[in-house]
Amino acid sequence: MPGRTADPYRDTAVIDARAPRTNQAVIGIGALVAYLLDLPWLVALLGLQLVVGLAFGRRYCLACLLYFEVIQPRIGEGRLEDSRPPRFANQIGVVFLMSATVAFLLGAATLGWALVLIVATLALLAATSGLCVGCEAYLWLAHARGLAVERYPA
Amino acid sequence: MDRALIALAVLALVAGGALLYRRWLAAHVLPRHVDPADAGLAGRGGVAAIAFTTTYCLPCQQWEAALGEAGVELTKLDVSKHPELARRYGVRAVPVILALDLPGGRVLFGSLDEPAPADVERVVTLVRAARVPA
Numbered sequence: 001m002p003g004r005t006a007d008p009y010r011d012t013a014v015i016d017a018r019a020p021r022t023n024q025a026v027i028g029i030g031a032l033v034a035y036l037l038d039l040p041w042l043v044a045l046l047g048l049q050l051v052v053g054l055a056f057g058r059r060y061c062l063a064c065l066l067y068f069e070v071i072q073p074r075i076g077e078g079r080l081e082d083s084r085p086p087r088f089a090n091q092i093g094v095v096f097l098m099s100a101t102v103a104f105l106l107g108a109a110t111l112g113w114a115l116v117l118i119v120a121t122l123a124l125l126a127a128t129s130g131l132c133v134g135c136e137a138y139l140w141l142a143h144a145r146g147l148a149v150e151r152y153p154a
Numbered sequence: 155m156d157r158a159l160i161a162l163a164v165l166a167l168v169a170g171g172a173l174l175y176r177r178w179l180a181a182h183v184l185p186r187h188v189d190p191a192d193a194g195l196a197g198r199g200g201v202a203a204i205a206f207t208t209t210y211c212l213p214c215q216q217w218e219a220a221l222g223e224a225g226v227e228l229t230k231l232d233v234s235k236h237p238e239l240a241r242r243y244g245v246r247a248v249p250v251i252l253a254l255d256l257p258g259g260r261v262l263f264g265s266l267d268e269p270a271p272a273d274v275e276r277v278v279t280l281v282r283a284a285r286v287p288a
Contacts, residue, residue: 128169129175
């Protein structure tokens with residue numbers, strides 16, 4: 001098994017860049033499936049899963065476990081990056097998915113699905129191309145606040 | 155049916171966006187010119203392989219090993235020790251692997267990814283083709 005330079009559960013300041021992409025793929029596919037099959041409860045579940053991961057750490061994030069326990073041991077560690085931008089992107093995802101859930105509960109299904117499709121589009125775009133809009137927003141805000149955030153040494 | 159069409163539109167949007175982003179990256183993120191003096195290559199001729207790297211960068215180590223097997227030396231610029239170089243050349247992530255035409259410093263080829271065999275071969279070919287026969 002290829003070695004790790006960062007422990008995924010202890011070295012939380014950094015993250016293997018493929019882990020957020022796995023999470024984005026799971027969220028993106030899940031959101032699209034929820035829309036296709038008209039499953040609002042799946043949207044709530046995806047949002048809840050993001051909340052649990054953000055609140056309790058990577059050990060409780062199913063997509064993180066999938067990557068760190070199943071995928072990474074087989075393909076090795078990828079590029080390490082600052083974990084703050086993808087965490088912020090997850091927070092944005094939570095806001096969108098939970099807002100969609102509230103919209104469903106209030107009977108505003110069109111608004112709910114519009115939010116879900118935005119999440120699906122951005123998550124799949126990030127998973128397939130690496131363009132993470134939420135991460136870019138974090139970097140932009142960090143620079144605007146004068147914080148020194150770079151994508152290296154990551 | 156409508157949902158399926160909208161889902162397809164989302165996928166098309168993602169595919170188009172990803173394609174445009176990759177093209178934008180190739181056009182704007184890779185430096186077009188590097189001062190050879192910054193890489194300690196001032197006055198040298200031929201083509202040199204250089205990497206903007208960090209000590210954490212595993213793909214950079216993979217590039218170094220792959221090029222080393224072909225007898226090509228990789229000159230490394232550690233952006234964690236020299237962040238001014240990263241700022242000067244717009245390097246925001248590693249690895250950035252470049253084939254530099256010397257002595258001018260024009261970038262002939264660049265990669266932002268792990269070493270795909272075709273990319274390694276491209277760098278090796280460029281370096282070997284520019285070698286002056288002894």
